[in-house]
Amino acid sequence: MNKRKKEIIDLSIKYLRKYGFDSFSFQDIAKELGIAKASIHYHFPSKEDLLNGVLDEIKLGLIAIRSELRVVDQNTQKLKRFFEIMITLNPKEFICPISSLQAEYFVFSEEIQDKIRDISKTEIGIISEILETGRDEGEFVFTSSPEEEAKILLSSYKGFLLYSRALEKEVEDDLIERLVEKLLK
Amino acid sequence: MNKRKKEIIDLSIKYLRKYGFDSFSFQDIAKELGIAKASIHYHFPSKEDLLNGVLDEIKLGLIAIRSELRVVDQNTQKLKRFFEIMITLNPKEFICPISSLQAEYFVFSEEIQDKIRDISKTEIGIISEILETGRDEGEFVFTSSPEEEAKILLSSYKGFLLYSRALEKEVEDDLIERLVEKLLK
DNA sequence: GTCTATACAAAGATAGAC
């Protein structure tokens, strides 16, 4: 992909995570990159095209994380590594881009909604697979399905990010430890 | 409060919870009420004025819930009743208005941010108080502070609402039961 | 590939009639 195109997408994800998709404009992106608003339209004719680019990038990110986790051997470690990556990607004031998209879900076209659903499922799939294997190997104990447990785990973490920005508090390092402890032992 | 004013606020909260604050317009509200866009401006000169009205209404709602819970005697029952109310207020496709505001937090002025923080703290306070009393009376067991536990509990539930809309699944009735079970026993 | 210029639509907002 074109270097400029990549820059625009990365910046859009930043704005998405800080303000929401409807709350930033081509002008915001153009200004920060020091180019004209119209130049953004060259790379992405419409804002929906830009969103498509953003969604593809998020999906690729998830796939990369999944690959990285394949080489980690313990399931507890996989889980910790997953959230370690999440925390690195989510500094203070920034929420998960997927949460942001879910919050505005009904603003988007069906095509976009389908992509958001696919991304949400992929993410749940990653955690769910770890939980299932971990349960079968005796590392984790839980009563409901791996998928339901994965949803609770991800929900807790992401909901926490939302609260943290309003409370103006950093997410504490041991949050994941506590969540895993609580939910899976 | 004026009847029309109340209608506008209630409808705004509905739109806030379905699309986000930046994603609905005075026009949307006016159309649904069958009045002119300018009529909304009569009640709320600016959109920030409208948001202030929305925030006051949300705060009053929380205070009403707190009062209602005071007459419930068991702490487990208080907790269940709280989420029972939440579930009734959050039908399919609608997320918690507080989550929605937290997602757009940095779009708003400092004055608004302060109000969102106050609302977030009030909500956590309600749950936190129940958890603390419940722990002291031996109903609940948890290791971290009542406030931290309250944040996790609320985060799980609200994060779950976000996922549910993207997965196009209803939140199952036993979610709260499972969360309380997991987190506090 | 990025620019200027411009069009077009929508949103927020105001003034003044009824």
Add this chain to the structure above:
DNA sequence: GTCTATCTTTGTATAGAC
């Protein structure tokens, strides 16, 4: 209290020059 009319600003989008 609600209306019409109008204004301003902003956001998305297009055309065509460099």
